[in-house]
Amino acid sequence: MNSIYLRVSYADTDQMGMVYYANYLAFFEKGRTELLRSIGLEYKTIEERGFYLPVLHAECKYISPAKYDDIITIETKLYEITAASITCSYGVKCDEKLLVTGKTKHSFVNKMLKPVRFPKDIKELMEKNLEEQTI
Amino acid sequence: MNSIYLRVSYADTDQMGMVYYANYLAFFEKGRTELLRSIGLEYKTIEERGFYLPVLHAECKYISPAKYDDIITIETKLYEITAASITCSYGVKCDEKLLVTGKTKHSFVNKMLKPVRFPKDIKELMEKNLEEQTI
Amino acid sequence: MNSIYLRVSYADTDQMGMVYYANYLAFFEKGRTELLRSIGLEYKTIEERGFYLPVLHAECKYISPAKYDDIITIETKLYEITAASITCSYGVKCDEKLLVTGKTKHSFVNKMLKPVRFPKDIKELMEKNLEEQTI
Amino acid sequence: MNSIYLRVSYADTDQMGMVYYANYLAFFEKGRTELLRSIGLEYKTIEERGFYLPVLHAECKYISPAKYDDIITIETKLYEITAASITCSYGVKCDEKLLVTGKTKHSFVNKMLKPVRFPKDIKELMEKNLEEQTI
Numbered sequence: 001m002n003s004i005y006l007r008v009s010y011a012d013t014d015q016m017g018m019v020y021y022a023n024y025l026a027f028f029e030k031g032r033t034e035l036l037r038s039i040g041l042e043y044k045t046i047e048e049r050g051f052y053l054p055v056l057h058a059e060c061k062y063i064s065p066a067k068y069d070d071i072i073t074i075e076t077k078l079y080e081i082t083a084a085s086i087t088c089s090y091g092v093k094c095d096e097k098l099l100v101t102g103k104t105k106h107s108f109v110n111k112m113l114k115p116v117r118f119p120k121d122i123k124e125l126m127e128k129n130l131e132e133q134t135i
Numbered sequence: 136m137n138s139i140y141l142r143v144s145y146a147d148t149d150q151m152g153m154v155y156y157a158n159y160l161a162f163f164e165k166g167r168t169e170l171l172r173s174i175g176l177e178y179k180t181i182e183e184r185g186f187y188l189p190v191l192h193a194e195c196k197y198i199s200p201a202k203y204d205d206i207i208t209i210e211t212k213l214y215e216i217t218a219a220s221i222t223c224s225y226g227v228k229c230d231e232k233l234l235v236t237g238k239t240k241h242s243f244v245n246k247m248l249k250p251v252r253f254p255k256d257i258k259e260l261m262e263k264n265l266e267e268q269t270i
Numbered sequence: 271m272n273s274i275y276l277r278v279s280y281a282d283t284d285q286m287g288m289v290y291y292a293n294y295l296a297f298f299e300k301g302r303t304e305l306l307r308s309i310g311l312e313y314k315t316i317e318e319r320g321f322y323l324p325v326l327h328a329e330c331k332y333i334s335p336a337k338y339d340d341i342i343t344i345e346t347k348l349y350e351i352t353a354a355s356i357t358c359s360y361g362v363k364c365d366e367k368l369l370v371t372g373k374t375k376h377s378f379v380n381k382m383l384k385p386v387r388f389p390k391d392i393k394e395l396m397e398k399n400l401e402e403q404t405i
Numbered sequence: 406m407n408s409i410y411l412r413v414s415y416a417d418t419d420q421m422g423m424v425y426y427a428n429y430l431a432f433f434e435k436g437r438t439e440l441l442r443s444i445g446l447e448y449k450t451i452e453e454r455g456f457y458l459p460v461l462h463a464e465c466k467y468i469s470p471a472k473y474d475d476i477i478t479i480e481t482k483l484y485e486i487t488a489a490s491i492t493c494s495y496g497v498k499c500d501e502k503l504l505v506t507g508k509t510k511h512s513f514v515n516k517m518l519k520p521v522r523f524p525k526d527i528k529e530l531m532e533k534n535l536e537e538q539t540i
Contacts, residue, residue: 292428
């Protein structure tokens with residue numbers, strides 16, 4: 001699991017006085033990028049090698065709202081790996097309170113957006129860091 | 136079902152050259168607002184009466200990417216109504232091709248964000264416009 | 271001058287209950303794209319020809335806030351043309367009331383982001399549609 | 406002067422492969438909030454006291470693009486103080502290279518959005534931290 005910390009900005013809020021619901025997906029992206037970096041996979045480098053991880057499916061459960069100026073934690077786990085896809089799971093917290101959970105599934109594709117198998121080094125790093133599916 | 140048409144702007148895109156995945160949730164919001172308006176419920180007026188429809192759950196399936204300058208259609212349906220929640224379903228199309236589908240579930244709450252029952256007039260308008268759950 | 275109409279969405283607002291200040295630049299982009307289209311220049315086609323119009327300078331004057339669900343008008347003019355740049359000016363209105371004004375200056379560059387002269391056809395279409403600088 | 410560090414995310418980019426021009430204004434907001442916090446003024450607390458700092462004018466000069474995964478620095482200064490407004494100036498850098506500069510001017514208003522004079526404690530903290538206008 002990888003944890004990052006974010007300060008909620010005014011830009012993130014809506015007139016209900018809380019984080020707009022779509023913005024959690026952008027928070028998930030930040031969590032995902034740092035999870036990959038923490039296991040030795042820079043997403044930027046993956047793209048430079050000609051591979052991409054577009055999103056196939058995303059879901060988000062909103063339990064309690066994050067507010068302006070809150071410092072929130074994004075906890076990201078590598079949840080599942082298949083032949084040509086990965087799934088990450090996310091927990092957004094503030095002061096240990098769980099606010100939002102979610103998952104995103106990504107296909108592994110080449111420049112023509114065709115699904116391809118993971119190169120061996122990427123596969124190995126991912127499998128070594130797969131979390132037990134306790135949630 | 137209500138349909139709206141949007142032109143994909145540069146702001147919507149990311150460096151993969153397609154619409155960034157979180158932005159479809161903002162497209163869904165536009166579809167939802169116009170669905171409500173089309174059945175006689177202005178969301179702005181709902182808020183002025185002291186009620187809100189925060190999102191409980193959102194999901195999105197990405198089939199094919201929308202690109203810059205595409206004119207996309209957002210088709211929105213009222214999919215399910217419970218005592219204090221509604222679910223909308225969405226289909227995003229371009230030239231009749233289905234790009235993205237999704238659902239959002241909303242609780243019906245008061246100013247203190249406490250779930251409340253729908254006022255009779257709102258409930259009636261919603262129930263009259265509930266779509267058959269064929270999808 | 272070209273006019274487009276937009277409905278302010280929840281995504282556009284912040285917790286002050288008005289459109290977040292950065293979002294007007296995205297509104298300007300929509301106005302600019304439609305201005306170019308209206309004079310026969312599709313920005314998408316310009317990019318396909320290998321040219322880009324990145325922003326060199328942007329400014330925005332905030333007179334009165336746009337609110338959720340407002341239908342706003344973006345009026346866009348081609349304000350100035352130089353050898354390798356154009357400037358657009360913008361007025362955002364709601365019910366004839368001026369809310370925001372702005373300008374963006376764009377360089378004309380090739381794929382390597384090097385400034386280049388306008389192709390003759392683009393230059394001619396732009397010059398024919400340059401507005402008198404009365405503002 | 407206050408400095409903050411940000412990692413450019415995919416959400417920030419557009420299909421030109423660089424940060425979308427409007428997003429720098431959101432970066433400026435983050436810089437401004439931390440500048441205020443660093444001099445003892447939490448913007449959240451200012452709002453809780455019934456005051457707001459809406460933007461009157463913003464401008465942005467784009468020198469060189471920030472790219473995906475860049476770590477950028479936002480340097481923010483308190484540039485000018487008048488009876489009921491403040492101006493902040495910004496410099497966005499990557500590896501010491503200046504990418505973007507800007508300014509935002511803010512009125513100081515009450516809940517009815519009427520301009521008001523600064524409370525003495527706020528005024529004093531701001532004046533003590535006004536930078537010399539060398540830029």
